[in-house]
Amino acid sequence: xxxxxISLRDVPHFDDTADVLVIGYGxxxxxxxxxxxxxxxxVLVVERASAGGGASALSSGLFYLGGGTAVxxxxxxxxxxxxxxxxxIASMGSENADLVRRYCDENVxxxxxxxxxxxxxxxxxxxxxxxxxxxxxxxxxxxNEKLWxxxxxxxxxxxxxxxxxxxxxxxxxxxxxxxxxxxxxxxRISCDSQVTALxxxxxxxxxxxxxxxxxxxxxxxxxxxVVIASGGFAMNPDMVRENIPxxxxxxxxxxxxxxxxxxxxxxxxxxxxxNAMEGVIATASIYPPGQLIKGIIVNxxxxxxxxxxSYHGRTAAFISEQPEQRAYLIVDEEIFAYPEIESARHxxxxxxxxxxxxxxxxxxxxxxxxxxxxxxNVAARKGEDPLFYKHPDWLKPLENGPYAAFDxxxxxxxxxxxxxGGLEVDSDARVLDxxxxxxxxxxxxxxxxxxxxxxxxxxxxGMSLGPGSYFGRVAGMTLMSx
Amino acid sequence: xxxxxISLRDVPHFDDTADVLVIGYGxxxxxxxxxxxxxxxxVLVVERASAGGGASALSSGLFYLGGGTAVxxxxxxxxxxxxxxxxxIASMGSENADLVRRYCDENVxxxxxxxxxxxxxxxxxxxxxxxxxxxxxxxxxxxNEKLWxxxxxxxxxxxxxxxxxxxxxxxxxxxxxxxxxxxxxxxRISCDSQVTALxxxxxxxxxxxxxxxxxxxxxxxxxxxVVIASGGFAMNPDMVRENIPxxxxxxxxxxxxxxxxxxxxxxxxxxxxxNAMEGVIATASIYPPGQLIKGIIVNxxxxxxxxxxSYHGRTAAFISEQPEQRAYLIVDEEIFAYPEIESARHxxxxxxxxxxxxxxxxxxxxxxxxxxxxxxNVAARKGEDPLFYKHPDWLKPLENGPYAAFDxxxxxxxxxxxxxGGLEVDSDARVLDxxxxxxxxxxxxxxxxxxxxxxxxxxxxGMSLGPGSYFGRVAGMTLMSx
Numbered sequence: 001x002x003x004x005x006i007s008l009r010d011v012p013h014f015d016d017t018a019d020v021l022v023i024g025y026g027x028x029x030x031x032x033x034x035x036x037x038x039x040x041x042x043v044l045v046v047e048r049a050s051a052g053g054g055a056s057a058l059s060s061g062l063f064y065l066g067g068g069t070a071v072x073x074x075x076x077x078x079x080x081x082x083x084x085x086x087x088x089i090a091s092m093g094s095e096n097a098d099l100v101r102r103y104c105d106e107n108v109x110x111x112x113x114x115x116x117x118x119x120x121x122x123x124x125x126x127x128x129x130x131x132x133x134x135x136x137x138x139x140x141x142x143x144n145e146k147l148w149x150x151x152x153x154x155x156x157x158x159x160x161x162x163x164x165x166x167x168x169x170x171x172x173x174x175x176x177x178x179x180x181x182x183x184x185x186x187x188r189i190s191c192d193s194q195v196t197a198l199x200x201x202x203x204x205x206x207x208x209x210x211x212x213x214x215x216x217x218x219x220x221x222x223x224x225x226v227v228i229a230s231g232g233f234a235m236n237p238d239m240v241r242e243n244i245p246x247x248x249x250x251x252x253x254x255x256x257x258x259x260x261x262x263x264x265x266x267x268x269x270x271x272x273x274x275n276a277m278e279g280v281i282a283t284a285s286i287y288p289p290g291q292l293i294k295g296i297i298v299n300x301x302x303x304x305x306x307x308x309x310s311y312h313g314r315t316a317a318f319i320s321e322q323p324e325q326r327a328y329l330i331v332d333e334e335i336f337a338y339p340e341i342e343s344a345r346h347x348x349x350x351x352x353x354x355x356x357x358x359x360x361x362x363x364x365x366x367x368x369x370x371x372x373x374x375x376x377n378v379a380a381r382k383g384e385d386p387l388f389y390k391h392p393d394w395l396k397p398l399e400n401g402p403y404a405a406f407d408x409x410x411x412x413x414x415x416x417x418x419x420x421g422g423l424e425v426d427s428d429a430r431v432l433d434x435x436x437x438x439x440x441x442x443x444x445x446x447x448x449x450x451x452x453x454x455x456x457x458x459x460x461x462g463m464s465l466g467p468g469s470y471f472g473r474v475a476g477m478t479l480m481s482x
Numbered sequence: 483x484x485x486x487x488i489s490l491r492d493v494p495h496f497d498d499t500a501d502v503l504v505i506g507y508g509x510x511x512x513x514x515x516x517x518x519x520x521x522x523x524x525v526l527v528v529e530r531a532s533a534g535g536g537a538s539a540l541s542s543g544l545f546y547l548g549g550g551t552a553v554x555x556x557x558x559x560x561x562x563x564x565x566x567x568x569x570x571i572a573s574m575g576s577e578n579a580d581l582v583r584r585y586c587d588e589n590v591x592x593x594x595x596x597x598x599x600x601x602x603x604x605x606x607x608x609x610x611x612x613x614x615x616x617x618x619x620x621x622x623x624x625x626n627e628k629l630w631x632x633x634x635x636x637x638x639x640x641x642x643x644x645x646x647x648x649x650x651x652x653x654x655x656x657x658x659x660x661x662x663x664x665x666x667x668x669x670r671i672s673c674d675s676q677v678t679a680l681x682x683x684x685x686x687x688x689x690x691x692x693x694x695x696x697x698x699x700x701x702x703x704x705x706x707x708v709v710i711a712s713g714g715f716a717m718n719p720d721m722v723r724e725n726i727p728x729x730x731x732x733x734x735x736x737x738x739x740x741x742x743x744x745x746x747x748x749x750x751x752x753x754x755x756x757n758a759m760e761g762v763i764a765t766a767s768i769y770p771p772g773q774l775i776k777g778i779i780v781n782x783x784x785x786x787x788x789x790x791x792s793y794h795g796r797t798a799a800f801i802s803e804q805p806e807q808r809a810y811l812i813v814d815e816e817i818f819a820y821p822e823i824e825s826a827r828h829x830x831x832x833x834x835x836x837x838x839x840x841x842x843x844x845x846x847x848x849x850x851x852x853x854x855x856x857x858x859n860v861a862a863r864k865g866e867d868p869l870f871y872k873h874p875d876w877l878k879p880l881e882n883g884p885y886a887a888f889d890x891x892x893x894x895x896x897x898x899x900x901x902x903g904g905l906e907v908d909s910d911a912r913v914l915d916x917x918x919x920x921x922x923x924x925x926x927x928x929x930x931x932x933x934x935x936x937x938x939x940x941x942x943x944g945m946s947l948g949p950g951s952y953f954g955r956v957a958g959m960t961l962m963s964x
Contacts, residue, residue, distance in 0.1 A: 082868070085868070086631070086871075089631075090631045094787070094788070094870065095787075095803075097786075097787070097869045097870065098785065098869065101868065101869055149568070149571075149572045149631070149635040152634055152635050153631040153634050153635065299918075300918070301918060303580065304579075305576070305577075305579070306576070321577075322918075323917055323918025323919075324917060324918070386564070386567070386583065387576075387579045387580065387583060388576065388579065389568075435805055435806060436781075436782070436783060436804075436805030436806070437805075
């Protein structure tokens with residue numbers, strides 16, 4: 001598997017030519033292709049699998065969108081671009097401020113665009129705590145909007161928009177609609193095609209790709225440029241080990257088999273900068289059921305370290321930083337339930353008559369958990385959490401023994417993960433080199449670029465399909481306007 | 483220069499013995515010594531220099547304290563421990579939540595304790611923007627309290643408490659008072675003494691130190707334990723280069739010549755964990771005068787990347803992350819002034835009749851700075867900053883040419899720095915090993931431990947002397963209560 005940059009001078013002849021070549025036919029690629037086509041381009045998508053869809057089609061079909069979309073309005077939520085921006089910047093950092101501002105300001109029209117392409121969204125909202133939906137509701141809270149301190153910085157609103165499909169996976173519904181539209185509009189697709197190199201002309205502009213298809217090496221020309229949209233690198237064990245040492249062997253990647261970082265390596269070969277390569281969103285949620293959020297999460301020293309009402313990916317990120325990556329969910333009889341996310345495989349360690357027994361059973365230093373629980377209970381009775389400001393809705397003293405403990409350790413339960421790092425891009429989806437300059441003729445979008453949230457601490461479900469779809473469109477427009 | 487761990491079995495005999503040995507006679511060491519002495523201990527401080535004071539005596543004498551101290555109250559500020567905690571956790575992260583909670587809850591009494599030791603604080607407040615005070619005011623805003631989003635999370639209050647001394651450096655005044663008190667109370671001091679190893683008994687407990695003094699190797703016994711309080715590592719070029727690659731050659735360390743990380747290396751030899759070793763607070767402030775905050779700061783692509791009303795250390799941290807570490811302060815004729823911090827040596831690049839000329843002069847891509855300024859001015863006229871929420875007090879359209887640009891690049895101006903990383907400790911000032919367990923007999927405090935703010939983005943002036951003095955006291959109390 002090669003990922004290199006070759007010179008136009010070394011290309012014997014071009015086997016095909018288009019205005020815009022798109023590498024990857026997932027959410028970012030399909031949206032890039034649609035916009036480049038609408039702008040009048042001859043567009044050729046090169047896809048490694050035998051059909052389009054990628055990791056997006058395997059996903060739960062959640063788009064993080066807001067600012068007052070039609071679904072939010074229909075469900076009675078009064079979101080604004082500014083609230084969305086403030087939440088995103090406060091939780092995810094200001095590194096990409098102009099890119100985030102553009103995303104938030106354009107979100108309502110981007111939602112309308114997705115619907116106009118045939119992606120269906122129900123005007124219904126799921127009010128409970130869920131990681132993904134079993135029903136067809138169109139709206140769900142999927143991030144840390146209600147978490148302190150974010151709830152004090154921006155008015156919370158649910159922003160996870162789920163594509164709707166009867167009896168079908170929502171991600172697949174969205175991708176089927178978009179790929180159908182692409183083909184209806186005359187975008188050409190070359191499947192079973194593995195790009196092995198970018199081609200640069202003498203000025204350094206990216207002007208084509210080399211690929212392997214059916215045992216042959218082919219060269220395709222790109223008149224205006226290339227869009228890399230080939231997903232993350234969760235399926236590349238070497239890249240994961242090198243970049244994300246925090247992940248234990250038990251962690252399992254989410255995505256398509258082709259999410260092996262090939263697009264990132266293509267970008268690197270052209271001199272691209274990467275960002276947040278250590279970033280990972282891992283998940284093994286304690287909820288549903290929501291009542292478990294009323295428990296406390298402690299480390300092996302019996303100390304709390306995260307607000308239990310955090311988004312599951314944030315909780316996981318904090319667990320990953322604890323001594324020996326150990327963590328326990330402690331509940332009392334009143335709220336006892338088994339976590340419902342089966343893939344997490346959180347084990348019930350045991351039930352205990354009192355906290356002293358639990359300390360012994362969990363090998364927590366004697367007195368440490370008792371002290372934590374005593375302080376927690378005193379404050380919880382007043383509806384307060386002076387350490388982490390867990391929302392009063394989830395606060396109750398844990399005083400109805402017997403107690404139980406679930407082992408939710410990062411290296412003992414099974415955490416699923418996606419990678420967050422990738423190529424550095426600007427708000428026009430142009431790939432940047434190590435000096436911050438756009439590489440001519442090269443755009444990128446989706447999970448092969450650095451996500452807006454650079455850590456599981458700030459991820460929200462839908463932050464892959466949402467920005468991936470929007471900046472995919474931007475990439476197509478950028479190349480056609482040059 | 484050795485920093486190792488040796489076995490008690492290899493110690494020929496002890497040349498001296500005490501209950502508590504304190505390594506370093508700066509702010510953390512002096513406070514540790516005072517509390518251990520008050521608890522009845524025989525205390526011996528081992529100091530490498532020929533006299534006490536360390537970097538603390540060279541500093542501007544600012545303690546970050548709040549929650550409603552006597553100075554805050556006298557100056558009319560209504561601070562609370564909870565507001566202080568919320569600000570600190572929101573800006574500095576929740577990693578050390580219990581430690582920060584303890585600090586904030588105990589801050590009012592800690593201030594009283596400092597005064598009772600003879601450290602003087604005037605009941606006066608400086609209202610302007612300053613990095614350090616030329617006058618003797620006792621209170622100053624020294625952090626990001628008024629910066630968005632923190633101003634929405636916690637009620638801002640000035641928390642920089644400056645020790646007062648007529649015609650003397652405030653840091654020296656504070657240290658002179660504390661070292662005098664120490665000696666009055668019978669703390670023993672061994673100057674010109676370089677600790678070269680910790681001594682551990684067969685159980686792993688730290689029970690003494692080996693040191694060099696006047697050409698001799700000596701062994702001192704510690705009956706209850708050792709406090710490492712020997713400062714940061716800014717003066718160790720190898721450690722700085724290895725841990726803080728972001729610093730350019732032009733950056734200059736602040737501190738005493740002995741801030742070479744010896745205490746961190748002693749801790750490492752005993753199996754200690756470190757934290758935030760890449761953390762650095764660098765500074766080359768654009769203010770005073772405050773009017774310059776009404777300018778905009780852009781990178782080499784003409785883009786803003788930080789709220790210009792940030793604390794100077796935060797601004798520096800963002801500048802350090804920009805392409806080629808380049809940044810410019812852009813002002814118009816109305817607010818033009820020269821930055822007053824001389825050590826920064828910010829150069830006036832030139833004056834320009836219009837923005838197009840400035841783009842050419844600064845080698846910013848044509849049109850980029852014009853676009854930034856146009857967007858900034860449109861919003862500033864409405865008293866808004868939709869990208870970074872700079873406080874309306876500092877917002878004005880920059881439309882009165884001619885314009886001027888100062889080069890405030892991280893690698894062209896002169897940034898002074900201190901290190902923020904160090905030994906990992908718990909809220910009892912006990913040094914933790916890599917599995918998170920306290921190392922028996924070993925405490926640490928001050929700049930040889932990881933600061934509460936782990937980055938210049940969240941540092942506030944006084945975050946060294948403030949927590950250094952408080953957790954120094956905690957270290958002394960912890961060892962004497964064991």
